[in-house]
Amino acid sequence: MNIAHATVRVKAPASKSMSHRAVIAAALAGGRSELTGVLDSVDLERTMGCLRACGAVIERRGDVVVVDGVAGRPMGGKDEPADLNVHESGTTCRLMTGVVAAGDGRFRIHGAPRMHERPIGALASVLEDLGAGFAWEGKKGYPPFVLAASGIPGGEVLVDAGESSQYISGVLLACACGRSETIVGLGGAKVVSWPYVALTLQIMDDFGVPVRVQIAQGDGWIDADWRDMDEAAPGRVRFVVSPGSYRAQDYDVEGDWSNASYFLAAGAVGPHPVAVSGLRMDSLQGDRAMLDILGFMGARITWQADGVLVAPPVTGCLRGVEVDMSSCPDIVPTVAVVAAQAATRTVITGAAHLRIKECDRLDATATQLRKVGARVAVTSDGLIIDPAAITPGPVDFETYGDHRIPMSLSVLELAGVRPTFDNPGCVSKSFPGFWDEWAKVHPRR
Ligand SMILES: O=C(O)C1=C[C@@H](OP(=O)(O)O)[C@@H](O)[C@H](O)C1
Numbered sequence: 001m002n003i004a005h006a007t008v009r010v011k012a013p014a015s016k017s018m019s020h021r022a023v024i025a026a027a028l029a030g031g032r033s034e035l036t037g038v039l040d041s042v043d044l045e046r047t048m049g050c051l052r053a054c055g056a057v058i059e060r061r062g063d064v065v066v067v068d069g070v071a072g073r074p075m076g077g078k079d080e081p082a083d084l085n086v087h088e089s090g091t092t093c094r095l096m097t098g099v100v101a102a103g104d105g106r107f108r109i110h111g112a113p114r115m116h117e118r119p120i121g122a123l124a125s126v127l128e129d130l131g132a133g134f135a136w137e138g139k140k141g142y143p144p145f146v147l148a149a150s151g152i153p154g155g156e157v158l159v160d161a162g163e164s165s166q167y168i169s170g171v172l173l174a175c176a177c178g179r180s181e182t183i184v185g186l187g188g189a190k191v192v193s194w195p196y197v198a199l200t201l202q203i204m205d206d207f208g209v210p211v212r213v214q215i216a217q218g219d220g221w222i223d224a225d226w227r228d229m230d231e232a233a234p235g236r237v238r239f240v241v242s243p244g245s246y247r248a249q250d251y252d253v254e255g256d257w258s259n260a261s262y263f264l265a266a267g268a269v270g271p272h273p274v275a276v277s278g279l280r281m282d283s284l285q286g287d288r289a290m291l292d293i294l295g296f297m298g299a300r301i302t303w304q305a306d307g308v309l310v311a312p313p314v315t316g317c318l319r320g321v322e323v324d325m326s327s328c329p330d331i332v333p334t335v336a337v338v339a340a341q342a343a344t345r346t347v348i349t350g351a352a353h354l355r356i357k358e359c360d361r362l363d364a365t366a367t368q369l370r371k372v373g374a375r376v377a378v379t380s381d382g383l384i385i386d387p388a389a390i391t392p393g394p395v396d397f398e399t400y401g402d403h404r405i406p407m408s409l410s411v412l413e414l415a416g417v418r419p420t421f422d423n424p425g426c427v428s429k430s431f432p433g434f435w436d437e438w439a440k441v442h443p444r445r
């Protein structure tokens with residue numbers, strides 16, 4: 001095969017996580033920031049809408065998002081709370097809950113029905129320790145709720161991030177606007193999705209409010225470089241957040257490794273190699289792990305001047321992999337779909353937190369994959385996928401309204417499956433242009 005001729009070329013969309021963080025940091029700054037490369041998707045619209053409800057002025061002018069910030073003081077309502085509709089975006093919900101706790105007044109946070117089933121109690125209890133008041137409208141510990149804030153005094157708190165790293169991110173973003181130093185320790189039994197905390201630390205550093213990260217040594221703590229940390233254990237890591245001012249500036253958002261995963265996967269299963277541009281090789285995004293996982297499975301990976309090229313194994317045969325995906329939950333469905341086409345068993349662990357995403361992604365992925373003959377077992381914290389022949393031909397898939405389900409299942413088209421989805425538009429949560437881009441990999445006939 002002549003790789004140069006057969007290669008499909010696509011560009012990764014902007015990073016959802018970094019886009020959320022960049023608009024939040026710019027909105028917390030005093031003065032004007034001009035942001036380029038910000039993802040244009042439903043979730044980002046929600047974050048911008050919530051920030052506007054707190055007093056920031058945000059305008060999209062072509063490719064630039066112009067933000068005039070609130071100088072560290074999100075403004076709530078006095079009688080009527082400011083209305084923050086987070087829709088289906090967990091990142092918006094958890095990060096904005098932290099952010100408004102640094103503000104003044106009352107804020108009502110609510111979303112789509114599924115968002116009201118995604119917990120936030122562990123974050124709320126930390127913010128209560130920092131002076132915020134929560135009035136739960138439905139189930140305690142879940143949106144919708146009204147938060148009453150009068151700024152963050154500083155102090156010492158413990159965050160349990162066993163179900164979501166977004167709790168840590170929300171607290172860190174807020175504490176930089178506090179009146180004095182806050183020491184944020186890690187409680188609970190484990191920390192999931194750690195690399196997303198690194199993305200928060202990166203944005204805070206980039207916007208002039210660096211956080212000191214310390215690790216336990218003997219009876220004390222020593223400074224550590226969070227860029228070198230792959231994970232964090234409760235009791236062993238803490239954050240020292242000094243009061244500061246987010247700096248208004250121009251900023252360019254990097255590409256998205258999570259949404260690149262479908263194209264990287266397509267390159268691995270073949271027949272065409274796929275080149276994805278617009279990604280940072282040195283990115284701190286945990287979903288960069290997709291490359292390592294595909295590499296273990298036998299795919300050929302080459303960095304080129306303008307991106308990364310993934311080609312199927314020389315043998316044409318992918319092997320299964322045993323992988324703890326606690327740090328990269330969003331690519332579990334993608335890995336599962338590739339694994340269903342591998343010649344040996346795949347065991348995915350560390351992914352219990354997939355049950356509280358836009359849907360229960362462990363059950364959803366297994367149920368949909370079984371429709372094409374895949375052998376998938378759901379475990380307490382992951383999936384086991386055994387080799388089986390994929391049945392080609394037409395299949396009706398359910399999306400559960402969850403963008404990652406149809407995007408990952410599309411990779412089955414390369415095995416001859418002809419899918420239809422009940423709600424293909426749900427990709428607009430993070431990747432409105434997905435179907436056009438996907439047509440370059442697998443043109444609709
Ligand atoms: O902070 C973020 O940008 C995100 C953190 C992750 O969530 P959890 O920390 O809840 O696993 C991830 O799944 C989500 O898509 C984005």
Ligand SMILES: C=C(OP(=O)(O)O)C(=O)O
Binds near residue numbers: 088358430
């Ligand atoms: C889980 C996701 O996002 P969020 O938590 O922001 O809803 C996701 O994009 O896969």
